[in-house]
Amino acid sequence: MSKPPFGFGPPDPEKRRDNDPSDPGGQFGQGADAFNQLGQMLSQLGQMLSQAGSSTGPVNYDLAKQIALQQLGSSGEVTIGFAAQGDSGTAVRDAAHLAELWLDAATILPAGATTTVAWTGRDWVEKTLPTWQRLCDPVAKRVSGAWVEAMPEEAKQAAGPLLSMMGQMGGMAFGSQIGSALxxxxxxxLTSTEVGLPLGPDNTSALLPxxxxKFTEGLERPGSEVLVFLAAREAAHQRLFAHVPWLRQRLLATVEEFASGITVDTSALEQLAGRIDPSNPSSIEEAMSSGLLEPQTTPEQKAALNRLETLLALVEGWxxxxxxEAVGxxxxxxxxxxxxxxxxxATGGPAEQTFATLVGLELRPRRMRAASALWKLVGDTHGIEQRDNLWSHPDLMPTTDDLDDPMAFSERLGETESDPIAEVERAQRAADEKREQDKPDTPGDES
Structure with missing residues (x-):
């Protein structure tokens, strides 16, 4: 890295000797010099950790929040130039109310947001940080812990205090990266759901006026028109997340599944160790950020990523x-x-780039146009009620293959009985009964 992190820099030998009254001529030689270096390093490390908060997990979120808010400064104040009267909060609520009225005729899912708010950038950081923590922790935990797991037990015991120090430094390194990205x-x-995930509090529509x-400046459209359109997208997302019980958990769990499969090439450990200079704390972060411990993508992760991209595409396409249809x-x-x-x-805007930095994967709905075409075909052919009823159970949802051939999916949908949920429930009951029959007899059952 080009700059020493967190205010650190390599110790200055001349300055250290000048300030050491016990060794005016340096007669204790390099041994005392190294001892002083270590003492300064530990002192600086203690100050740094005390200033950055008491976070002890794989990511220092106190530091992440601090960096993100400092980066935003006083920017992000809620002021909308196109609000003719009243404040921006009123403009946002009016736009959301109008959007909800229009959406009522375009979907059977009722309104999902009980609260509509105008956020500043600082609000967004504070309100979405708990969800980012859930998304980032598994990745950080796997990356920071994989190399330790691979060490021989003897090496772990010998390096005990250093491992703890590097764990804290790793947490701060992740926190610094996440804070800057956030x-x-x-x-x-633009909205709380722009990345396709429910980042904010439940049942809350949030727009960032x-x-x-700024987004409106290059569009040559009235600001009020853009605001209503974005309010409709936010409200539609909230309807899905509020009334499709399995969706929120499935999206977040798929990200966690991707993280759980992270593996690290531990053959790079020897090279990594050679890059760490005990007299320079910044070398720890530099080594961890060098790319030597970059995670390797496994087949399981590729499968999880494919499922995530498909589900995101289905959400965004719907x-x-x-x-x-609502705006017409x-x-x-x-x-x-x-x-x-x-x-x-689809082209990877700032949201996708940031998520790739934070979690190690791109939240890009590459098949969004195909998903839109599928939902449009199903709605036109079978009506919005049957289209939206597909969200009632994950087993009813279109698959990646269905995005390749939406006509075949629509035809199969027409062949099913009028109550597909009943069919799913019957299949589930049959599976449960089979599992019950296959259970081995317990000792108490024998006479």
């Missing part, structure tokens, strides 16, 4: 279709806004 994202993200105003001809620039946001999501 600060950048908070200055650009200051960021929306929102895309429902909002288009009510907003003259709706088609242009729809295409702009499709490209923003």
């Amino acid at each position: 600060g950048q994202l908070a200055s650009e993200v 200051a960021n929306i105003e 929102v895309d279709v429902v909002v288009a 001809d009510r907003l003259p620039g709706a088609d242009a806004l729809r295409e702009t946001l499709r490209r923003r999501r």
Whole structure:
């Protein structure tokens, strides 16, 4: 790294000798010099850890939050130039109310948000940090712990205090990286669900007016029109997350599953050890950030990533279709806004880049256009009720293969009975009964 992290730098031998009254001429030689270096390092480390908070997990979230908020500074104040009267919070709530009315005719899922708020970037950091913690912890834990797991037991015992110190430094390194990424994202993200995940509190629609105003500048559309369109997308996401009980858990669990499969090439340990200079604390972070411990993608992770991309595409495609039908001809620039946001999501905007930095994978719904086409076909052919009922159980959802052939999926859907959930429940009961029959007899059952 080009700059020493957290205010550290290599000790200055001349300055140290000048300030050491016990060794005015340096007659104790290099042994005393090394001892002083170690003492200074431990003193600086203690000061650094005490200033950064008491976080003891794989990521120092106290530091992450501090860095993100410092990066934002006083920016992100809620001021919307296109709000003719009243404050931005009122404009956001009015836009959300109008969007909910339009959505009622486009989906059978009722409103999911009980609260609509205008957030600053600082609000976004504070309100979404708990979810980021759930997403980032498994990755950080696996990356920081994999190399320790591979060490021989004798080496672990010999390095005991150093391992603890490196664990804390690793937590701070992750915290610094996450804080910087969250600060950048908070200055650009438009709504709480823009990355396709339920990052904010339950049942809360949140828009970031200051960021929306910056986003609107290059669109040549009225700001009020953009605000209503984004409010409709946020409200549609909230309807899914509130009324599809399995969706929130499935999305977050798939990210965690991806993280649990992380493996590290431990053959790089010897090279890593050679990069650490005990007299220079910054060398610890530099070594950990050098790429030697970059995780290797496994087949299991690729499968989890494929499932995540498909589910994200289905979420984003459904929102895309429902909002288009809800808005209809009510907003003259709706088609242009729809295409702009499709490209923003599909080409990897700031949200995707930041998530790739934080968690190690891209939240890019690569198949969003295919998913939109599938949802549109199902709605046009079978009606919005049957389309939206597919969300009632994960086994009813289209698969990756269905995105390749939406017509075949639609035809199969037409061949099923009118109550697909009943069929799923019957299949589940049959599976439960079979498992019960296959259970071995317990000793108490024998006479």
